[in-house]
Amino acid sequence: MQIIDSGLKNGCQKRIARMTGKIASSSRRAVILLGLLGLVWTNNAYSAAKTILVLGDSLSAEYGLARGSGWVALLQQRLQAEKIDATITNASISGETTSGGKTRLPALLQHKPDIVIIELGANDALRGLSLSATESNLRAMIGAAQQAKSKVLLVGMRIPPNYGRDYTEKFFAQYATLAKQAKVALVPFLLDGVADKPDMFQADRMHPLAQAHPIILNNVWSGLKPLLAK
Secondary structure, eight states, X not given: OHHHHHHHHHXXXXXXXXXXXXXXXXXXXXXXXXXXXXXXXXXXXXXXXXXXXXXXXXXXXXXXXXXXXXXXXXHHHHHHHTTOXXXXXXXXXXXXXXXXXXXXXXXHXXXXXXXXXXXXXXXXXXXXXXXXXXXXXHHHHHHHHHHTTOEEEXXXXXXXXXXXXXXXXXXXXXXXXXXXXXXXEEESOTTTTTTTOGGGBOTTSSSBOGGGHHHHHHHHHHHHHHHHTO
């Protein structure tokens, strides 16, 4: 009886071991499968080719910089490095105002961009244009882009304090207000991390040097990346 019991015991132990091995193997396969599914989902999030329109002023038009060193050019490199299929049309012009951007935008929207980045307003302030006009123009551009089924990333700006505290604060606040009301993505301040570093600016003290543009890109990227995954 002891021999039989021992045999039965050994047989049971072997069957249990085989079952345990199968369960462990199945678990490993399940983990691997879930991992692969995760990779597929991540890739699919960015699988559809995107088109991005940048409508900005000299800060986006590489003013005073060698071609390919501005944040828009660096953005194209970032997209390639992230393996995100997206192309950029940089329609930025030095000296552009919100009025000029509003006038040019309808023709640009005929190309059906998936995302429109609006980086305008600083030249309005430099020219002493009213806040109400700037806000109205920005609102019109956001509305036109949304009507064209484009996602919008609004880029905020600050102006020097010598324009008066009341004006400068209202100017800056209008971007957040518009973004909230229109329900669009916002980069609070394009030059965050740059504006307080004089050595990062060109001789005019208005336009950043090439070394500042990777920082500028990171500011834009934080608002842009979620839009690329939608």
